[in-house]
Amino acid sequence: MIVCRIRNGVVEDFSNVFLDGVSVRVLMDGESWGFSSTNAIDLSSVEQTLEKATKLAKASLPLKTKKMSLEPIGDVKADVSIPVKKPLKDYSIEDFAALPLSASEGAREGGSQVAEVKSTFLAIEDDKYFLSSERSKIHQKATRVFLFVNVIAKANGALCPAQESFGHTGGLELFDTNSPYSLGKSVAEKAVKLLNKRAPPSGRFRVVIDPTLCATLLHEAIGHPLEADIAMTGGGFGNRIGEVVSSELVSIYDNGHVPSGLGYFAYDDEGVECKHTILIEQGKLKSFMHDRTSAAILGVPPTGNAHAWDYSVEPLIRQTNIGIEMGDSSFEEMVEDVKEGMFLEGTFGGQADVNADFTFGFQNARLIQNGRLGEDLRGANVAGNAIEVFKTVDAVGKKVVLRPGACGKFQFAVQGRVVPAIRCEITVGGMGG
Amino acid sequence: MSLGENWNILKGFVHKAMLTLEKREATEGEAFFTSTQTTDIAIRNSEVYTQNMVCDAGVGFRVIVRRNKIGFACTNSLSQKAISEALEKASSIARASSEVPNFALPRVTELPQVRGLFNREVEEMDVDEGVDIAKRMLNAAQSVDDRIVAKSGRVLFESGRRGVINTFGVDLEERETRSVLYLDGSGEQDGEVTGSCYDATFNRGADVNPEKIGENVGKMVVEMFRPQHVESFEGTVIFGPEAVSNQFFTVLVDALKGDNVAAGRSAWTNKRGEQVALEKLTIRDNALLKGRFASRSFDDEGSASQNTCVIRKGRLESFLHDATSADASGEKNTGNASRFPGGFDMIRAIVGNGYRSKPEIYPSNLMIQPGNKAKRDLISEVDKGILAESMAGFAQPGSGMISTKLSRAFYIESGEILHPVKGGMISGVAFDWFKQISGIGTDVKQFMNSVVPSVRVENVKFIGA
Numbered sequence: 001m002i003v004c005r006i007r008n009g010v011v012e013d014f015s016n017v018f019l020d021g022v023s024v025r026v027l028m029d030g031e032s033w034g035f036s037s038t039n040a041i042d043l044s045s046v047e048q049t050l051e052k053a054t055k056l057a058k059a060s061l062p063l064k065t066k067k068m069s070l071e072p073i074g075d076v077k078a079d080v081s082i083p084v085k086k087p088l089k090d091y092s093i094e095d096f097a098a099l100p101l102s103a104s105e106g107a108r109e110g111g112s113q114v115a116e117v118k119s120t121f122l123a124i125e126d127d128k129y130f131l132s133s134e135r136s137k138i139h140q141k142a143t144r145v146f147l148f149v150n151v152i153a154k155a156n157g158a159l160c161p162a163q164e165s166f167g168h169t170g171g172l173e174l175f176d177t178n179s180p181y182s183l184g185k186s187v188a189e190k191a192v193k194l195l196n197k198r199a200p201p202s203g204r205f206r207v208v209i210d211p212t213l214c215a216t217l218l219h220e221a222i223g224h225p226l227e228a229d230i231a232m233t234g235g236g237f238g239n240r241i242g243e244v245v246s247s248e249l250v251s252i253y254d255n256g257h258v259p260s261g262l263g264y265f266a267y268d269d270e271g272v273e274c275k276h277t278i279l280i281e282q283g284k285l286k287s288f289m290h291d292r293t294s295a296a297i298l299g300v301p302p303t304g305n306a307h308a309w310d311y312s313v314e315p316l317i318r319q320t321n322i323g324i325e326m327g328d329s330s331f332e333e334m335v336e337d338v339k340e341g342m343f344l345e346g347t348f349g350g351q352a353d354v355n356a357d358f359t360f361g362f363q364n365a366r367l368i369q370n371g372r373l374g375e376d377l378r379g380a381n382v383a384g385n386a387i388e389v390f391k392t393v394d395a396v397g398k399k400v401v402l403r404p405g406a407c408g409k410f411q412f413a414v415q416g417r418v419v420p421a422i423r424c425e426i427t428v429g430g431m432g433g
Numbered sequence: 434m435s436l437g438e439n440w441n442i443l444k445g446f447v448h449k450a451m452l453t454l455e456k457r458e459a460t461e462g463e464a465f466f467t468s469t470q471t472t473d474i475a476i477r478n479s480e481v482y483t484q485n486m487v488c489d490a491g492v493g494f495r496v497i498v499r500r501n502k503i504g505f506a507c508t509n510s511l512s513q514k515a516i517s518e519a520l521e522k523a524s525s526i527a528r529a530s531s532e533v534p535n536f537a538l539p540r541v542t543e544l545p546q547v548r549g550l551f552n553r554e555v556e557e558m559d560v561d562e563g564v565d566i567a568k569r570m571l572n573a574a575q576s577v578d579d580r581i582v583a584k585s586g587r588v589l590f591e592s593g594r595r596g597v598i599n600t601f602g603v604d605l606e607e608r609e610t611r612s613v614l615y616l617d618g619s620g621e622q623d624g625e626v627t628g629s630c631y632d633a634t635f636n637r638g639a640d641v642n643p644e645k646i647g648e649n650v651g652k653m654v655v656e657m658f659r660p661q662h663v664e665s666f667e668g669t670v671i672f673g674p675e676a677v678s679n680q681f682f683t684v685l686v687d688a689l690k691g692d693n694v695a696a697g698r699s700a701w702t703n704k705r706g707e708q709v710a711l712e713k714l715t716i717r718d719n720a721l722l723k724g725r726f727a728s729r730s731f732d733d734e735g736s737a738s739q740n741t742c743v744i745r746k747g748r749l750e751s752f753l754h755d756a757t758s759a760d761a762s763g764e765k766n767t768g769n770a771s772r773f774p775g776g777f778d779m780i781r782a783i784v785g786n787g788y789r790s791k792p793e794i795y796p797s798n799l800m801i802q803p804g805n806k807a808k809r810d811l812i813s814e815v816d817k818g819i820l821a822e823s824m825a826g827f828a829q830p831g832s833g834m835i836s837t838k839l840s841r842a843f844y845i846e847s848g849e850i851l852h853p854v855k856g857g858m859i860s861g862v863a864f865d866w867f868k869q870i871s872g873i874g875t876d877v878k879q880f881m882n883s884v885v886p887s888v889r890v891e892n893v894k895f896i897g898a
Contacts, residue, residue, distance in 0.1 A: 011530040016506040016522045033483035039509040056484035059560040093529045159831040202896045233478050233584035235626035351825045354619045355626040359826040359838035383838035412782045429836035429858035
């Protein structure tokens with residue numbers, strides 16, 4: 001990994017991170033998992049790690065009451081390198097530094113009210129081997145690059161933050177069509193523009209949600225509760241397969257094969273091929289996202305959603321590239337039908353709960369009155385219950401956007417989101433009365 | 434390889450690599466290295482799902498070449514070649530870097546003696562004992578009520594060593610152990626599922642009480658059955674320790690960090706000596722306390738740990754510093770360089786903590802001095818308000834704006850809790866709330882980097898769902 005973070009024109013963090021290691025996972029008597037990892041990769045250490053995993057697996061055997069019958073997936077032989085047009089090895093560390101520096105210079109164009117600019121370039125090269133006692137042998141290589149820009153504008157004691165990012169699975173070709181300078185400039189302009197704007201009002205509103213914010217809503221509000229480890233605890237979407245859980249305008253999937261999506265994986269970390277899994281079809285709940293264990297418990301095929309952030313941690317159920325199928329509404333049409341509401345843009349991230357309750361931040365908004373976009377407003381947080389909110393969706397945009405995403409459920413993960421704008425009702429926690 | 438063997442090998446390689454640094458154009462350099470073993474039992478859907486053991490060791494080098502240009506590189510490969518290469522990479526990155534004004538590394542100083550950081554029982558904890566603890570925690574939760582589902586949980590025992598060497602002669606190491614118990618439950622009543630109800634303990638020793646955590650979580654879930662909507666109002670909010678630790682803490686840390694203050698990013702820049710809160714509020718950062726989770730004798734760049742009063746009776750007395758920000762501001766180094774900061778930072782989340790990243794300013798144990806009111810007294814004096822035990826969402830650093838969802842909260846009227854609250858948000862600016870505090874509880878609780886009680890605040894806006 002290479003990290004280069006520029007803060008106010010100065011290189012604040014320039015890091016080279018090299019990590020390697022091995023982990024062993026043992027399923028004992030079809031009942032109990034043990035996992036052990038080490039950074040020492042000599043033969044004796046790896047053998048010890050295997051022994052430890054076996055001992056660990058045995059430890060909870062006495063508690064198990066029924067055997068799991070994992071669906072066999074063995075004997076997969078694959079060597080997958082995700083295409084990279086501009087590989088990292090062809091560039092110098094000065095070239096890497098130039099990218100966030102350019103974003104930083106762009107942000108300075110925002111003017112004297114730009115108080116703080118942080119721009120970070122990050123590149124990850126992943127070289128991963130998976131071997132199993134089911135005779136699978138899978139080698140996967142992927143490169144992922146990111147550029148993050150955070151700006152704080154300041155005037156008369158008021159602070160206003162804004163942020164945006166690029167990210168994809170691939171090499172530095174990301175920046176052929178995405179200019180770091182322009183990204184920096186647009187984030188800074190947004191932060192400055194919002195400085196003298198009012199906070200949004202609070203209460204329940206009909207809102208149009210832009211794709212960037214929709215990405216967070218989808219990931220937090222629908223994605224997490226549809227991960228089988230969460231869903232199977234009974235909350236939110238649990239026990240509701242086949243039921244109508246949202247507006248019929250909504251169809252949602254998870255797909256590991258979205259080219260350049262950050263969650264682009266051929267196989268998951270249990271050796272299961274990543275699939276296009278339909279989660280919600282025209283409002284009806286079809287499937288959860290599974291690892292082999294949750295799939296075995298429910299008696300369904302695994303969906304390729306078991307992912308570990310690195311060798312040191314066990315695979316968990318994670319989203320890959322989660323998406324909402326496009327609808328047929330233009331942005332103008334979505335705004336036109338709102339008598340009194342808001343258009344919410346940009347994201348500050350969020351959280352979801354087992355019962356499908358969620359909260360997340362938006363960066364800025366515009367009032368909508370009688371079908372027209374009006375006053376610019378600052379950001380705040382929204383909250384709601386995914387099932388209640390998605391039942392109120394009455395328009396889905398006809399243009400989808402691929403967004404970079406990330407998630408910190410026990411361990412980190414990079415993910416993609418394929419999202420249109422949507423219109424729904426939501427509670428806004430603004431401070432503007 | 435045992436933990437001790439791993440450590441000795443790593444330390445030998447790191448020392449040898451550092452010796453070569455003096456012969457180069459580097460003017461200063463530092464190595465931070467750790468070797469840890471973590472045993473972790475994970476609960477999923479009311480069952481012990483997996484037992485994990487992670488052995489990890491590695492080193493991160495900061496190399497400073499002429500005119501304060503800094504490079505960082507790390508590796509977990511345990512060979513002289515890989516470790517020397519990492520040092521070489523840090524040097525070449527430093528040459529391509531830009532000048533960091535006022536950069537400083539700590540010098541050799543006398544260290545305080547901090548007791549209770551290492552516990553042999555934790556180091557020798559067997560996985561079978563861990564599984565037994567997990568089982569007892571689960572049983573305790575479910576014996577409260579059979580509708581309780583433990584959606585996730587962890588029993589974690591970590592043992593390790595942490596070392597810092599720099600070219601000014603700092604050469605330190607410390608043995609540490611940690612134990613964490615965590616349980617997150619919910620339950621269904623009349624077709625409605627409660628939100629997350631969780632409890633956790635953060636200790637240095639093996640003396641844990643899984644039955645208590647299980648019972649707490651069980652009771653929390655039952656208390657959340659049959660929540661009711663509450664209309665929006667402005668009134669009193671009692672923030673429970675967990676809400677204080679999540680929401681107030683984020684705002685406080687951001688405002689107290691010496692580098693933020695120097696750059697004008699802190700809302701408290703130029704406010705040292707001013708009254709920033711009501712007199713009831715006194716806050717210390719104390720790394721010296723025996724056996725506390727974030728206690729240590731030296732920080733993660735080798736400065737001596739301190740006990741610093743940051744807010745005394747509402748008056749802003751000190752900021753938190755590492756060697757660089759202390760030098761830049763001319764203030765005392767408070768020993769707050771941390772390679773294990775909490776909070777969410779995207780890059781740190783990707784790269785990892787410890788030897789994998791350079792230090793940043795962060796509290797050790799940030800402690801709000803408890804008040805004199807028991808929780809029931811805080812509640813009994815409320816005319817109309819909310820008890821917010823747990824809140825989801827992030828406080829906005831810088832502005833201090835908090836507009837977050839209530840995940841475990843209760844409606845209070847005429848001094849009594851009437852019912853749990855369904856949904857709803859609280860919004861306001863934490864810096865204003867510090868001046869509206871009407872009571873502080875006696876119910877302090879330890880979190881990873883904070884030790885805090887309940888805090889009651891007047892005139893807070895509640896937004897009904």
